Amino acid sequence: MSNIPEGLRYTDSHEWVKDMGSGEYKMGLTFYAQEQMGEIVMVEFPGMLDFSSGDILGSLEAVKTAEDFYAPFDCKVVKINEGLEDEPALINENPYEKGWLVVVKTDDPSRYNSLMDAEKYSEFIGE
Amino acid sequence: MDKKTALYNKHVNLGARMESFAGYIMPIKYTTVKEEHNAVRNGVGVFDLSHMGEFRVKGKDASRFLDYLLTNDSSVKPGKAYYSTMCYPDGGIVDDLIVYRLSEDEYLVIVNASNIEKDWAWVNNHTDGYSLDLTNESDETALIAIQGPDAEKVARKLTDEKLQELGYYEHTSGVFAGKKALIARTGYTGEDGFEIYTKFEDAEEVWDAVMEAGKEFGIKPIGLGARDTLRLEVGYLLYGNDMDHTTTPIEARLGWVVKLKTDKEFIGREVMARQNQDKPDRYIVGLEVMGKGFPRQGAELFEGNRKVGVVTSGSLAPALGHGVCLAFVEKGFQKKGTELEAEVRGKRIPVKTVKLPFYKEGSRK
Numbered sequence: 001m002s003n004i005p006e007g008l009r010y011t012d013s014h015e016w017v018k019d020m021g022s023g024e025y026k027m028g029l030t031f032y033a034q035e036q037m038g039e040i041v042m043v044e045f046p047g048m049l050d051f052s053s054g055d056i057l058g059s060l061e062a063v064k065t066a067e068d069f070y071a072p073f074d075c076k077v078v079k080i081n082e083g084l085e086d087e088p089a090l091i092n093e094n095p096y097e098k099g100w101l102v103v104v105k106t107d108d109p110s111r112y113n114s115l116m117d118a119e120k121y122s123e124f125i126g127e
Numbered sequence: 128m129d130k131k132t133a134l135y136n137k138h139v140n141l142g143a144r145m146e147s148f149a150g151y152i153m154p155i156k157y158t159t160v161k162e163e164h165n166a167v168r169n170g171v172g173v174f175d176l177s178h179m180g181e182f183r184v185k186g187k188d189a190s191r192f193l194d195y196l197l198t199n200d201s202s203v204k205p206g207k208a209y210y211s212t213m214c215y216p217d218g219g220i221v222d223d224l225i226v227y228r229l230s231e232d233e234y235l236v237i238v239n240a241s242n243i244e245k246d247w248a249w250v251n252n253h254t255d256g257y258s259l260d261l262t263n264e265s266d267e268t269a270l271i272a273i274q275g276p277d278a279e280k281v282a283r284k285l286t287d288e289k290l291q292e293l294g295y296y297e298h299t300s301g302v303f304a305g306k307k308a309l310i311a312r313t314g315y316t317g318e319d320g321f322e323i324y325t326k327f328e329d330a331e332e333v334w335d336a337v338m339e340a341g342k343e344f345g346i347k348p349i350g351l352g353a354r355d356t357l358r359l360e361v362g363y364l365l366y367g368n369d370m371d372h373t374t375t376p377i378e379a380r381l382g383w384v385v386k387l388k389t390d391k392e393f394i395g396r397e398v399m400a401r402q403n404q405d406k407p408d409r410y411i412v413g414l415e416v417m418g419k420g421f422p423r424q425g426a427e428l429f430e431g432n433r434k435v436g437v438v439t440s441g442s443l444a445p446a447l448g449h450g451v452c453l454a455f456v457e458k459g460f461q462k463k464g465t466e467l468e469a470e471v472r473g474k475r476i477p478v479k480t481v482k483l484p485f486y487k488e489g490s491r492k
Contacts (some may be wrong), residue, residue: 006271032194039159039352041443042418042450059472061420063352066472089159 003031005096009112012023013070016096017115018027020103025112028100029060029091032125037062039087045080046102053111056104060091072109075104132177133269141348146353149240151178155319156350163353164445167316167466168486172349174336176322177330180243181268182236183252186259189232196253196392197226197350198376198399199384205230208296208313211384213246214395218375218402223366225313227298231241235309235324235421237270237316269330273337274320274357276490277344282321284340284342286310291320295491297355304336315354317361317489358442359451361491362413362483368424368492369411369439369453375399378407378455409459413485414452414469414478422469423451428454429468429475438469444485451485452478 004010009017009050018026034040035064051057059068080102084090091099097121106112116124129152140147143154154175156163166172184193193201199211203303205228213221222242238246247263252263271281283290288301288310298311306329314320325333338346355365364370370379377385377399385399416422421441428436436456444451452469460467463482468475 026384039156039161041161042419042421063442064418066423068472089161093235 003096004118005043006118006123008096009072009115009117010124011070011072011115015069015072015101017072019109019112023109024078024103025072025075026100026103027069029069029095030121032093033067034053034092034095034099037065037067038092038097039063040091042100043084043088043091046057046077048077050074051104058089060122070100071104072115073106074108075106077102078105079103130178130266132175132179133327134175134191135359137331137334138175139321140350143348143350149178150174151240153178154348154350156352157348160350160352160356161445163347163349164356166345167349167353167357169276169346171273171281171341171346172353173334173341174274174344174349174354175330175334176272177268177327178240178272179270180238180240180246180265181270181324182238182265182266183262184236184388185233185261185377186257187232187234188257188285189234190258192254192257192423193226193236194386195393196250197224198381198386198393198395199226199389200386200389201226201228201234202226204299205353206299208298210296210383212250212370212376212379212381214376214399215372215400217399218377218395219364219372220374220379221249221372223364223370223381224243227309227311229309230367231299235439236364236373240325241367255320257479266329268335269325269327270287271321271323271325271330271333271337272317272320273341274314274349275318277346278318278320281337281341281344281346282310282323285336297335304333306333308333314491315363317358317363317486317491318357318485319490327427355440355447356442359440359442359453360484360486361452362412362485362491364411364453365440374411374455375402375407377402378409379411406458408488409436409455411484412436412454412456412461412480414438414467415481415485416450416452416469417477417479419450420471420476422452422478424470426452426454426469426471428478430460430468435467446473446486446488456480
């Protein structure tokens with residue numbers, strides 16, 4: 001049984017997105033996704049740049065596999081979780097808090113509301 | 128159905144993540160690969176390697192037989208060990224193995240778990256004309272490795288054998304943790320350490336004794352995940368990844384275990400002698416990733432648009448903090464400092480050929 005907090009939005013590429021107010025959104029990898037990937041050993045972050053919805057923001061290297069993470073909507077990256085540089089396994093240990101990946105900013109908050117809620121994401125991953 | 132080692136219950140009770148590997152259900156990790164890797168680099172760790180295969184070769188022709196079967200020279204002194212490949216007539220590698228010479232006419236050969244059946248058949252196919260007694264003791268033998276700079280301190284608490292006088296690749300038979308054992312100063316981590324071969328039924332007691340003796344040194348159980356990153360960081364090849372039946376020892380840069388300087392006949396000699404003289408078309412090399420990410424097994428290597436090689440093992444090197452890989456490259460691209468690009472999920476990442484080992488601070492004697 002996965003851990004899918006209410007109050008967050010979810011993408012079909014298994015990122016969670018949290019509304020921080022004032023057009024900023026924090027995002028990370030879902031519990032389900034980190035569990036699928038296994039121990040994450042390296043994170044490659046994007047620059048503080050503009051991205052279009054679906055663009056690759058960065059990548060995660062686990063012991064056995066690697067995955068990219070994506071822009072959930074048109075946005076600009078304004079912050080990265082530098083703590084993960086030294087301790088990427090925080091994504092495994094605490095995916096919704098200490099293991100967050102980036103903070104992005106967008107002009108169009110409506111795109112956030114069209115992402116999946118906890119219930120839909122739970123269905124999406126088949127639970 | 129996967130086999131269980133004698134220590135299966137120990138691993139489960141320690142909360143290990145168990146996975147199928149080479150026909151055995153083995154511990155992949157107990158905590159994290161990184162933590163276990165660092166424990167071996169900086170302190171001491173204990174491994175269950177009981178999946179490895181053990182063949183006893185005994186008889187007056189044992190030395191002559193192994194000389195014909197294996198590429199390396201069997202004429203080491205009793206009490207010493209040697210590393211070797213075993214090859215097909217075309218030079219392809221059947222397996223890589225460690226051979227302990229127990230006495231003038233008795234050897235113990237350690238083979239990869241994934242190759243036990245294949246090797247056993249191959250060995251038995253070549254016994255005509257030799258006076259030998261061959262036994263496959265793989266199922267009755269447990270192997271516990273103690274590895275790391277503090278390994279000797281732990282092991283010395285458990286035996287009266289003079290381990291401080293035991294050199295690298297030397298071994299002794301004696302009592303360890305109250306049990307009959309073969310105690311060898313060998314390993315696959317680049318660190319000092321011991322490999323303890325015991326009977327299956329003695330393994331749990333030996334394991335418990337090692338954990339207890341190691342407590343004051345912070346000993347940790349180590350899974351196969353860290354075993355792989357430890358060996359890769361010091362550039363040790365892994366059968367199935369970095370070599371197999373399609374590669375020769377010369378290509379794999381294992382020419383030092385091919386006794387071409389002797390006049391002894393051995394399987395594959397002709398091909399290897401020719402290759403050694405003409406130089407092979409490809410070589411295994413160590414590559415360091417310059418920047419983020421790392422290529423994994425199967426990633427292709429390019430110089431410009433030209434494909435010049437393929438990665439055989441790749442990982443983050445935990446002690447170094449960047450990616451490293453072993454790869455086959457075409458002749459001409461093996462020189463130290465050669466810059467290439469690896470294709471990783473549609474992107475190119477820069478890599479550079481470096482001298483092995485990647486990690487140079489190992490405590491190996």
